Structure formats: C-alpha cells, structure tokens
Amino acid sequence: MSQMPKWADLVLIPLISLIVAALLSALVILGIGEDPVAAVKMMVTGALGSTYAWGYTLYYATNFIFTGLAVAVAFHARLFNIGGEGQATLGGLGVALVCLALPWPHWALALPVAALGAALFGAAWAAIPAWLQARRGSHIVITTIMFNFIAASLLNYLLVNVLRPTGSMDPSTARFADGTHLPTLHDLLAPLGIAFSKAVPANISFLLALAACVAVWMLIWRSRLGYEIRALGHSEPAAIYAGIRPVRTVMWAMLISGALAGLMAVNTVMGEAERLVLNSVEGAGFIGIAVALMGRNHPAGVFLAAILFGFLYQGGAELALWTDIPRELIVVIQALVILFTGALDNMVRMPLERLFLSLRKGRA
Amino acid sequence: MAADAGTGTSSAPAIELRCISKAFGPVRANRDISLVVRRGTIHGIVGENGAGKSTLMSILYGFYKADAGEILIGGRPVQIGDSQDAIRAGIGMVFQHFKLVEPFTVLENVILGTEDGALLKPSLAKARGTLRQLAADYELEVDPDARIEDLGVGMRQRVEILKALYRQADILILDEPTGVLTPAEADHLFRILENLKSQGKTIILITHKLREIMAATDTVSVMRRGEMTATLRTADTSPAELAELMVGRKVLLRIDKSPARPGRRVLEIEKLCVTDAQGIARLSDVSLSVRAGEILGIAGVAGNGQSHLLEVLGGMRPATGHVRIDGKELDLSGPGCDGRSRRAAGIAHVPEDRQREGLIMPFHAWEDSVFGYHSDPALQSAPGLMDNARIRSRAGDQMARFDVRPPNPDLAAQSFSGGNQQKLVLAREIERNPDLLLVGQPTRGVDIGAIEFIHRRILELRDAGKAVLLVSVELDEILGLSDRIAVMCGGRIMGERLASDTDETELGLMMAGMKGKAA
Numbered sequence: 001m002s003q004m005p006k007w008a009d010l011v012l013i014p015l016i017s018l019i020v021a022a023l024l025s026a027l028v029i030l031g032i033g034e035d036p037v038a039a040v041k042m043m044v045t046g047a048l049g050s051t052y053a054w055g056y057t058l059y060y061a062t063n064f065i066f067t068g069l070a071v072a073v074a075f076h077a078r079l080f081n082i083g084g085e086g087q088a089t090l091g092g093l094g095v096a097l098v099c100l101a102l103p104w105p106h107w108a109l110a111l112p113v114a115a116l117g118a119a120l121f122g123a124a125w126a127a128i129p130a131w132l133q134a135r136r137g138s139h140i141v142i143t144t145i146m147f148n149f150i151a152a153s154l155l156n157y158l159l160v161n162v163l164r165p166t167g168s169m170d171p172s173t174a175r176f177a178d179g180t181h182l183p184t185l186h187d188l189l190a191p192l193g194i195a196f197s198k199a200v201p202a203n204i205s206f207l208l209a210l211a212a213c214v215a216v217w218m219l220i221w222r223s224r225l226g227y228e229i230r231a232l233g234h235s236e237p238a239a240i241y242a243g244i245r246p247v248r249t250v251m252w253a254m255l256i257s258g259a260l261a262g263l264m265a266v267n268t269v270m271g272e273a274e275r276l277v278l279n280s281v282e283g284a285g286f287i288g289i290a291v292a293l294m295g296r297n298h299p300a301g302v303f304l305a306a307i308l309f310g311f312l313y314q315g316g317a318e319l320a321l322w323t324d325i326p327r328e329l330i331v332v333i334q335a336l337v338i339l340f341t342g343a344l345d346n347m348v349r350m351p352l353e354r355l356f357l358s359l360r361k362g363r364a
Numbered sequence: 365m366a367a368d369a370g371t372g373t374s375s376a377p378a379i380e381l382r383c384i385s386k387a388f389g390p391v392r393a394n395r396d397i398s399l400v401v402r403r404g405t406i407h408g409i410v411g412e413n414g415a416g417k418s419t420l421m422s423i424l425y426g427f428y429k430a431d432a433g434e435i436l437i438g439g440r441p442v443q444i445g446d447s448q449d450a451i452r453a454g455i456g457m458v459f460q461h462f463k464l465v466e467p468f469t470v471l472e473n474v475i476l477g478t479e480d481g482a483l484l485k486p487s488l489a490k491a492r493g494t495l496r497q498l499a500a501d502y503e504l505e506v507d508p509d510a511r512i513e514d515l516g517v518g519m520r521q522r523v524e525i526l527k528a529l530y531r532q533a534d535i536l537i538l539d540e541p542t543g544v545l546t547p548a549e550a551d552h553l554f555r556i557l558e559n560l561k562s563q564g565k566t567i568i569l570i571t572h573k574l575r576e577i578m579a580a581t582d583t584v585s586v587m588r589r590g591e592m593t594a595t596l597r598t599a600d601t602s603p604a605e606l607a608e609l610m611v612g613r614k615v616l617l618r619i620d621k622s623p624a625r626p627g628r629r630v631l632e633i634e635k636l637c638v639t640d641a642q643g644i645a646r647l648s649d650v651s652l653s654v655r656a657g658e659i660l661g662i663a664g665v666a667g668n669g670q671s672h673l674l675e676v677l678g679g680m681r682p683a684t685g686h687v688r689i690d691g692k693e694l695d696l697s698g699p700g701c702d703g704r705s706r707r708a709a710g711i712a713h714v715p716e717d718r719q720r721e722g723l724i725m726p727f728h729a730w731e732d733s734v735f736g737y738h739s740d741p742a743l744q745s746a747p748g749l750m751d752n753a754r755i756r757s758r759a760g761d762q763m764a765r766f767d768v769r770p771p772n773p774d775l776a777a778q779s780f781s782g783g784n785q786q787k788l789v790l791a792r793e794i795e796r797n798p799d800l801l802l803v804g805q806p807t808r809g810v811d812i813g814a815i816e817f818i819h820r821r822i823l824e825l826r827d828a829g830k831a832v833l834l835v836s837v838e839l840d841e842i843l844g845l846s847d848r849i850a851v852m853c854g855g856r857i858m859g860e861r862l863a864s865d866t867d868e869t870e871l872g873l874m875m876a877g878m879k880g881k882a883a
Contacts, residue, residue: 224748227731227738234724240680241713241721242736243703357389 055200067288122262456528
C-alpha cells in the first residue's frame, strides 16, 4: 500500500509535523506578546546549551524512555496502558522499600535489587487491570486510569501514616542511606576525561534506560513472546488459531509494561530525590503515551521522542524561569507536538503520499 | 450532476461504457473498457479476482470516478459522482455483503434514505403499498414487518433487491449474489431475475461461477487484468472457453484424481456437541470418521456448523463428546484444548478465513511461515528466542516450492493476492506433514489458476496416505475433491454419501435439511 520510501515515513513525516507544531507554537507565543525567536533561543540554550542543560534534559528523557517503552510494549498487544503514572508511583514505593530495608554498602549492590523492586511493584500494579481485561473484558483504558488514582491515594496514605519518620512534618520517607547514592553522569564521565556538570540529576539510570530499549527491541522482534504479543495484537482469532493463549499473553505484555513504567522510579526516587515523596512521577506516565505515539512504538523511535520531550520539558522550565511566558504555555506546545505527531498524522501523510505518487508518475 | 436517463429511446442500450480507465497509483485497474449492455437482458461479467470487475461496477455506482471515458445510460451521457446520481440514473446495486440495518424491519430498511419528511408514518405507508405491488409483480414476497436479524440470507438478499426496485432501478447490478445461498435459493434467485428481465429490467450479474453464467445470462463479458477481453453470446460459448479467456491459458476445470485407497481410521468423532455463548446448539451429536488416504468433504450452506466443527478440531473452541486421532483421545475442553496441542497431535489446519485467522496480515511472509509452529524448538536459536535467519531462509524455499508469487519472504502477507495468501497457509500446513489436514474453504476468493494448484496439493497429500477433512460451501469443489461426502444442516449430519454415488440435486436437498436415505 505504502507509496512512500521508508525514510519519508519514518523521518520526514515526524519532522514536518514537528515544524508545523513549532510554527503554531510561535504564533501562540506571538499572541501573548512575547518574541518567539528569543523564546526558541532560550529553550535551546536552556535544554541543550551546556552540560548542565543536557543533564536535566537527559534526566527527564530517562523517565520518558521508561514510560514510553511501557506504553509501546502494551500497544503491540493492542492494549492501551494509560496507567504508567500509577505503575511508576508504585515502582517508587518498591525502590523506597528496598533502599530503606538494608544499610546498603554500595550502589552497585543496591541498584539491581532496587530496580527489581521497582519492576515488581510496577508489574503488580499493572497485573490487576490486566487480569480484569484478560478474564473479564473490563476495558484496560478505564481500569488503568482508575488505578492511577488508587495509586496516588495509596501512596498518600502510606507516606502520611506508615513511612513518614516520626516527628517529620513532610509526607515523605526518610532519606536513603549514602550507600544507595547512584553515580551521576558527572561521576560516570569523569574517568573518561569528559567534564560534565556536577549539579544535575542525570544519573546511571540513563544507561539502564538505554539497556531497556535494547531489551524491548529483543523482546518484540526477536523473542517468541514478542512474536505472540504482536500476533495477538493484530488478530485475536488468529492468535487462538495458532494456539497462543490470549489471557497469558495479555498478562505478560501488561506485566512487562508495568515493570518498565515502574523502573522509571529508579531514576527519580533513587537517582534524584533519594527519598520517596508525593507525586514523584509528575505526569511522566502520561507523557510516555505521547512518546510511544511519536516513536511509533519502536524502541529507537521511543528513544528519540523521549529526548525531544526531555528537551521540551527542560526548555519549558527555563522559559518559565526567565521570561513571562507561563509554564502552562509549555504544556500547550507539548500538546501541539502530540496533536501533530500523533493525532493529525494523516494531515501531513496524505499530501506527502500524493506528492511522492506524482513524483513517481513523473518519472515513469 | 446526473442527467435524467429515464426517458432514453428504447432502442438505445441500457448501459454503454466507452473507454473507461481507472488507475490506483501504479495499478491500472481498468484499461479502456468498453461495454454495451442491451436493455432487458441478463449480462454476466466474469473474471478472476483483481481483474477489475469490482472497480468497474464501483465506477458505475459512483464510488470511484473514472480517470477517462464516458458512461451512457439509455443513450444519454451521464456523470455519476456518487451513489445518489447512480440511483437517479436508475441503477440499483445488490452488494455481496448486504448493507442492511439488522434490528430494523424490512420496511424500515427499504425506505432508509428515501424518507419523504420528518415523520416516518406516511413514508412507511407508501412503502408498504409499493412493496406489495413489487411482491406481486416479481415473486418477491417478504414480510414487510419482519426484522432483518430474523431473516435468512436468501430473504435478506430479496430485501436488497426490493430496496433497489423501490428506488425505481431499471438496471440491477448483483455482485456475487449466490455465494451464501443454497442451490435451491440460488435457483429461486435466478427465477426472480428472469422475471425482472421479462418486465424489461436490465441485469448485470457479476460472478466467478461459470455454471451460473451459462444458466442465467444472455450475454457474457470476460475481464482479465483490467481489460475487457471478450463479450460473447452465452449460447455461443462454453465454460472451458470462458475459463481460458479469464486466465489466458487452458485450464483444467475437472479435477482429475485416482481412486482413493483408504487405510486405517485416523480421525474418529463421536457425539460432538457445541453450544455457543447464547446457549444455541451449534453442533449436535456429530459423529464422523476419516481414514488415511481419503478426503471427507463436509457440504452445507455456510453457517450450519461446519465452521464450528473445524474450530473444535483445530483446538480453537471447546466442545463435549469424543475425538480420537489414531485412537488417542483429544482434550476437548480442558487445558490441552488449544491449537498448539492439536498441532502436536498431528493435526494441521487451513482455516476458513485466512485473513482473519490463518495469517497475521501485517507480518512478513517469513514470520507467517511458522505461525502456529513458532514454539517448535527447531525454530529457536536460544530458549525463547526465534531463529529469524533460519525461519526466513526456510520460508523462501517453501514459497518457491508452493509457487507463491512473488517468492519474496520479506513482503507483508497482506501484499499478496488471495490465491498466494492461501498458498502461504497451505505451504505452512502441508509441509509439516500432518496425519490429518483440516481444510476450510481452500479456494474462496482464489483465482482459477491457483485453484488448480491448491486442489492438486490437497490430493497429493491424500495420495501420500494422509487423512483430509474438507469443508467448503462450493458444491463443485466438494463433489470434485472428496471421496466421501457428509452433509451438515443445523449443526447435524444429515447423511453421508460416496462422492461417486451422489449428485448436486441430492446434496442440495440434504443441505436444505431433508434427511437422506441411510447411507
């Protein structure tokens, strides 16, 4: 069916969509009486202009890679996991429990166990909606959304009533021991002779996110389970014909999805805050949906889209800090990007397809 | 805008197409098609899938706009921009897949889109009168107050015809109208068409069944690869000539086969029952057996339990009763009831709907070449990891052996034609060398050339001493391919016959629910 070369499909269309979204954003900025060129300059320097800026951009991107991968894996089984927010919240709980449980002597010991805790808790939070979907047909979009609220309330209760150190006024856990302190990008790059800003939160979790990209790629396109997930996603009757068990496959896809979302907490809770606070996820679960959408549910695409959204997030924060452009406007820009790369994909695609068609005809 | 075509001179042809061309991208679906359909005749159009029949009719009905060419209705040139224009020009269309609102009554469906005002009552009353008149004129009795969902397919089709006539169609186009009908229902349909013809209506009949063309039409046009290759008087031609014109070479219409040499009982089915989620019995006490080296054909009108039988045997649906393969009992409802354990028991399954079940359409052909067998340890490079390189190279060889065109394993399954998709499925299932092959509708939507190939492969498997269970709604195929035939109606076996010992009339009666004499 496709009349276009692959590069146009994968690169050109998202690029044009982005440019259109940027132009519209510029109009909005003009509309509130600010200078769009200056704003873009500030965003670029603020998010990419220094190792300090990169440190934040990559920190946010790490979150979005995890949540984006979570949405992507579920989507291959045609499950729309909107519950990344709640699964990441529970992942945070897993990380915190692991970090507080033992006086960890070294981060290298703490990291794998904390990651396991994050993944297990995230997966467990996804398991209930997954089971309800697979067994009872309760729509996963509805149940995962509801589970986001339950997760927030649960964490609220636990932080206030259970995990808060006695005497503290702050609904958060105690600070983790120093042994759980994860190396930052500064620590990691210094031995290689690369100077990286010291004061930024980007940490070794970024590498974990990259590894997750590779692992998801292996899972989806190389493994038997991935084959079954994709087959089920495309056609349930066909999956049943082939002896693939829908309930089991749905469960696996959602457990892996929830685990990936949970892993995000390694970055935020262990890598940055070093304690568990309320709302440490900050909407990254939802941005993951946009990231997966823009990245076409492919790990490489998710990676690139996550960097883009990290840029928007960090650049937007800088804008809000140094100009009169309100932070809400950044949300508008993000929304425009999502709208054009996701929802209005066909608006760019169709004329472009026609263009390629007429080019081909002209040659023939 | 549509010109009023109702007043053309009676000597002018009902439809004249002049040099119609239509391209979709690089595909030229219709090339310089010219066609004259005389008033008051039944005009057949035959051609393989993808020959351009549907495109041509869609142009005539306003779904597509032709790139070039002219349409004349009753001698006057018309522009048909949408289906409203087509209806105004007196063209009615009966689609292969009915376009009826199921919970509505016949009457409500008939007036749908032609209501006179905001209130329904006057339109309904008017339609009731018109419907009574039409029923009397054309033998088209349908209860106007029956709900569509309560009607059988034959009746639904009549409603579609009534809809067209209610809109004062002078020209009726029927697209593959007999695909879902019993032979008796099909005969009735042809009587109705005769009747319509005698009252001056013009009918265009699109079908791939040459027998129907020979029986029902006055004139027949053959399409091949987007071109109109011939228009002949039906009386002057023969099925063999038409088939040759369609395919472009000589085709063997009859299936040549040696007598079967049945051996041991491979499949034994005893008292198989299936009740669906609505509590309706879909299979009742079905008992059958298939021997090695024979083909058992299951004849029946679509929806009489054959699909359920295949699904039970393929492990896709639980059931009660007993099924044994070489004496070993299959698990019909427990944890061992899935496609994987059936394959392990030596059953291969070519499902009825290859696009919905047999293939994952967006998958590469090589990925689909192991679908259902993907857990085979021989296909894993490490536990849980697929050996994609090996699967890919095997797929390429397999496609070459089964003459899949193009033999490129990297193409998506959906980019192959229907016949080649079927060959992909058949290759996968037959090359596993099963003890029992289940085949559902092996040649539905498959070109004549590929039909021959597919039939030969199924017969080869039989001659290699394997058991084959064939389900098909094409009686010709059942009669030609099977050694024994069991007829199903309403989820029951109506009787069994030796293929050499029965004919279409007898099977047709049994398909309609008449118990055959004991076999």
